[in-house]
Amino acid sequence: MKSLAELQEIRNRTIGNLTMRKEEDDAVRVVVGMATCGIAAGARPVMSAFVEEIAKRNLANVTVAQTGCIGVCRLEPIVEVTLPGQDKVTYVKMSPEKVARVVAEHIVNKQVVTEYTIGAAE
Amino acid sequence: MEELSLHILDIVQNSVAAKAELIEVEIVEDIEADTLTITITDNGCGMSEEMVKKVVDPFTTGRKTRRVGLGIPLFKLAAELTGGDFEIESELGKGTRILARFGHSHIDRQPLGDIASTMHQLIVMNENTDFLYVHKVNGNEFKLDTREVKEILGGVSLAEYEVMVWLLEYLKENEDSLYKTVGKE
Ligand SMILES: Nc1ncnc2c1ncn2[C@@H]1O[C@H](COP(=O)(O)OP(=O)(O)OP(=O)(O)O)[C@@H](O)[C@H]1O
Ligand SMILES: [Mg+2]
Numbered sequence: 201m202k203s204l205a206e207l208q209e210i211r212n213r214t215i216g217n218l219t220m221r222k223e224e225d226d227a228v229r230v231v232v233g234m235a236t237c238g239i240a241a242g243a244r245p246v247m248s249a250f251v252e253e254i255a256k257r258n259l260a261n262v263t264v265a266q267t268g269c270i271g272v273c274r275l276e277p278i279v280e281v282t283l284p285g286q287d288k289v290t291y292v293k294m295s296p297e298k299v300a301r302v303v304a305e306h307i308v309n310k311q312v313v314t315e316y317t318i319g320a321a322e
Numbered sequence: 323m324e325e326l327s328l329h330i331l332d333i334v335q336n337s338v339a340a341k342a343e344l345i346e347v348e349i350v351e352d353i354e355a356d357t358l359t360i361t362i363t364d365n366g367c368g369m370s371e372e373m374v375k376k377v378v379d380p381f382t383t384g385r386k387t388r389r390v391g392l393g394i395p396l397f398k399l400a401a402e403l404t405g406g407d408f409e410i411e412s413e414l415g416k417g418t419r420i421l422a423r424f425g426h427s428h429i430d431r432q433p434l435g436d437i438a439s440t441m442h443q444l445i446v447m448n449e450n451t452d453f454l455y456v457h458k459v460n461g462n463e464f465k466l467d468t469r470e471v472k473e474i475l476g477g478v479s480l481a482e483y484e485v486m487v488w489l490l491e492y493l494k495e496n497e498d499s500l501y502k503t504v505g506k507e
Binding site: 247 | 477483
């Protein structure tokens with residue numbers, strides 16, 4: 201059983217090698233729509249998948265945030281990905297499986313996954 | 323919504339949007355009374371009386387003002403469909419308290435669902451907001467106070483991978499054990 205004592209150990213271990221992260225110029229920004237429409241369509245597992253993938257790959261320059269209704273309820277879950285110095289890319293009807301590809305191809309390899317974008321859906 | 327925990331996620335997002343510093347989420351399952359009661363209390367910006375009326379029943383206002391959301395009406399409806407009830411109290415500048423009571427064994431009651439992931443996401447994504455989470459199932463109780471967690475962490479972020487993984491496991495294990503011991507009494 202996990203305990204708060206164990207958290208204390210993790211803390212002591214982690215404090216030494218804290219990575220400087222976020223708010224830098226090279227930051228990648230991921231925003232997940234988490235309004236009622238997004239949540240009903242499956243935004244929770246999509247958000248979880250982003251957080252997990254990014255943590256697993258230790259992508260310290262990526263911030264994941266949530267926002268309200270992005271405005272196209274029928275295409276939820278919607279995710280916006282912005283690479284530094286580039287226009288934002290809007291992905292629609294996202295799922296945890298699609299998240300793995302977006303992280304690997306777009307965030308890591310800088311290749312937009314065109315087939316998942318709002319442009320391809322409309 | 324397929325799960326009560328998704329309603330909770332949605333309703334708590336409103337508290338976050340209302341700039342609450344502390345959000346309390348309490349779930350009480352009382353098998354004997356056959357009720358499941360969810361209470362969400364925040365110290366955010368609150369709402370005027372007029373606003374409360376509008377958000378509970380967005381279709382009563384004849385005028386086409388701004389688009390009013392569906393989160394609260396959906397939560398209310400879900401409770402009422404199980405023979406339960408719904409209460410909302412709010413005061414500008416003070417905060418908001420929303421209570422939804424469900425018939426525990428009612429056929430139309432949605433399952434609680436993945437409450438561990440729900441609370442995990444809320445806590446990790448809103449690091450500057452404190453959460454007090456309490457889940458009671460008959461005599462068993464699980465309580466998580468993020469103020470306590472943050473004190474232990476002493477500046478280490480909840481978003482640190484190891485911390486995040488620990489928190490999810492901690493939530494899952496405690497949630498599971500709430501139900502495991504129920505049968506034994
Ligand atoms: N806890 C709260 N504190 C302050 N204001 C609130 C709170 N909960 C709801 N409100 C107000 O009531 C409105 C309606 O909430 P509701 O969740 O029904 O819809 P919404 O958040 O506007 O949109 P969505 O359908 O995307 O959730 C909110 O926009 C907000 O102005
Ligand atoms: Mg809402």
